[in-house]
Amino acid sequence: xxxxxxxxxxxxxxxxxxxxxxxxxxxxxxxxxxxxxxxxxxxxxxxxxxxxxxxxxxxxxxxxxxxxxxxxxxxxxxxxxxxxxxxxxxxxxxxxxxxxxxxxxxxxxxxxxxxxxxxxxxxxxxxxxxxxxxxxxxxxxxxxxxxxxxxxxxxxxxxxxxxxxxxxxxxxxxxxxxxxxxxxxxxxxxxxxxxxxxxxxxxxxxxxxxxxxxxxxxxxxxxxxxxxxxxxxxxxxxxxxxxxxxxxxxxxxxxxxxxxxxxxxxxxxxxxxxxxxxxxxxxxxxxxxxxxxxxxxxxxxxxxxxxxxxxxx
Numbered sequence: 492x493x494x495x496x497x498x499x500x501x502x503x504x505x506x507x508x509x510x511x512x513x514x515x516x517x518x519x520x521x522x523x524x525x526x527x528x529x530x531x532x533x534x535x536x537x538x539x540x541x542x543x544x545x546x547x548x549x550x551x552x553x554x555x556x557x558x559x560x561x562x563x564x565x566x567x568x569x570x571x572x573x574x575x576x577x578x579x580x581x582x583x584x585x586x587x588x589x590x591x592x593x594x595x596x597x598x599x600x601x602x603x604x605x606x607x608x609x610x611x612x613x614x615x616x617x618x619x620x621x622x623x624x625x626x627x628x629x630x631x632x633x634x635x636x637x638x639x640x641x642x643x644x645x646x647x648x649x650x651x652x653x654x655x656x657x658x659x660x661x662x663x664x665x666x667x668x669x670x671x672x673x674x675x676x677x678x679x680x681x682x683x684x685x686x687x688x689x690x691x692x693x694x695x696x697x698x699x700x701x702x703x704x705x706x707x708x709x710x711x712x713x714x715x716x717x718x719x720x721x722x723x724x725x726x727x728x729x730x731x732x733x734x735x736x737x738x739x740x741x742x743x744x745x746x747x748x749x750x751x752x753x754x755x756x757x758x759x760x761x762x763x764x765x766x767x768x769x770x771x772x773x774x775x776x777x778x779x780x781x782x783x784x785x786x787x788x789x790x791x792x793x794x795x796x797x798x799x800x801x802x803x804x
Contacts, residue, residue, distance in 0.1 A: 496520075496793050497790075497793075499519065499520060500786070500789050500790060500793060503516065503519065503786070503789070505782040505783070505785055505786045506782050512533070513667075513755050513758045513759065514529070514533060514632065514633075514636055514755060515529060515530060515533060516754070516755075516758065516785075516789070517636075517751040517752070517754045517755040517758070518530075518636065518639070518751060520747050520750060520751055520754075521639070521640075521747060521748065521751060522747075525592070525639050525642070527588075528588045528591075528592050528594075528639055529635070529636060529639055531581075531584055531585050531588045532585070532588065532589075532594070532632070532635050533632065534581075535568075535581075535585055535599075536599075536602055536632055538568070539565055539568060539602070539603070539606050540606065542561070542564065542565070543561065543565075543606055543609045543610055544609075544682060544684065546561065547609075547682065547683045547684060548682040548683060548684075550683050553610070558610050558611055561610045562607055562610055562611070565603055565606050565607060565610070566603070566607075568603075569599055569600060569603045571585075571586075572585065572586060572589060572596060572599055573586075573596070591649065592638070592639060592642060592649050593642070593649055593650075593651050594635055594638055594639075595638075595656075598631045598632075598634050598635055598638075598657075599631070601626055601627040601630070601631040602627045602628065602631040602632065603627070604627045605624045605625075605626070605627030605628040605631075606627070606628075608624050608627075613685070613699075614685045614686070614687075614688070614689065614699060615686070615688045615689065616688070616689050616690065617688050617689070617690045618688040618690060618691055618721075620688065621686065621688045622665070625664070625665060625668055628668070629664045629665060629667070629668035630657055630660055630661050630664040630665070632664075633660040633661075633663060633664035633667070634656050634657045634660040634664070636660070636755070637656050637659050637660040637752070638652065638656045640744065640748040640749075640751060640752060641654055641656065641659070641740075641744065641748070659736055659739075659740070661732075662729045662730075662732035662733040662735070662736055663729070663733040663736065663737075663752070663755070663756055663759075665725075665726075665729040666726050666729035666730045666732075666733050666756075666759065666763075667755070667756075667759040669722050669723075669725055669726035669729065670726055670759045670762050670763045670766075671759070671762075672686040672687075672722065673719060673722055673723065673726075673762075673766055673773065673778070674762050674775070674778045674779065675775070676702075676706060676773050677706045677773065677774050677775055678775060680702055680703050680705075680706035680707075681706060685699050685702060687699075687702065687718055687722070691718055691721055691722075692718060695714045695715070695717045695718050695721075696714050697712075697714050697715060697718065701715075702715075705773075711771075711772060711773065716768055716769065719766070719768050719771075719773060720768045723763075723766055723768055726763060727763075730760070730763065733756055737752060737753060737756065740752065750792065750793070753792055753795075754789065754792045754793075757788055757791075757792050758785065758788060758789075761780050761784065761785070761788055762778055762779070762780065765777065765778050765780070766778065
């Protein structure tokens with residue numbers, strides 16, 4: 492393995508891995524400018540997501556007035572992307588990042604649409620509604636990641652990639668998101684968040700209120716295993732499509748960016764492979780890999796011979 496690559500891996504604080512989401516672990520191996528771009532965009536989306544999730548965690552119903560106030564705040568933050576406030580260094584950097592790297596603003600609008608759904612709804616009436624929501628909540632940030640991966644640079648100027656980026660990003664985004672939902676089931680329930688669609692629950696004779704009892708350590712009924720089975724099976728279909736997209740990009744991307752895409756897939760595959768629909772308890776302890784296991788996976792993917800210069804990392 493390239494010594495510089497090993498040095499870069501050794502620089503990741505795996506013991507505090509929860510502070511390093513998979514998307515930023517994978518981007519860590521890009522050149523400095525693109526890595527910074529990924530961090531800035533992720534921070535902005537995280538700000539909006541945390542605003543809503545932290546409010547829902549209070550376990551109080553959100554009044555119509557508060558929903559309106561939260562919605563206005565989300566919309567105002569999105570508006571800042573086009574009209575940067577004076578004396579707001581973060582928004583100035585974000586706007587410059589979007590311009591420099593030619594990131595489509597539509598991706599941020601798609602993300603905001605899903606966040607507005609979170610404010611104004613409790614969950615999803617159908618799996619189709621959930622998948623529509625995922626276009627903003629998951630496909631949009633994943634598209635920014637893939638966009639930054641696929642950019643070419645000529646004479647210091649970034650060139651828009653010649654691919655349909657959302658189409659490339661969608662399979663891995665949805666695979667990862669479905670895995671993420673199963674992995675975080677217990678934590679989400681404790682924070683009053685539910686990502687299992689009502690039509691899926693109903694055909695398995697469950698109500699959203701039943702999920703909290705299971706998350707708190709209650710017996711896992713067969714009906715819930717069937718729900719997990721549906722999400723797991725759907726994730727498996729997106730996994731197959733992800734592998735097809737990675738194969739398509741294998742001969743088209745620079746080594747470090749191809750490596751990052753394979754890495755983020757493998758980090759979620761680690762969790763996918765731990766999901767035991769028939770016998771699992773679906774707790775964080777059961778589904779989350781240890782820091783050592785995550786490090787070993789990064790090292791394993793890095794050992795596959797991706798050829799790139801790490802001198803700028």
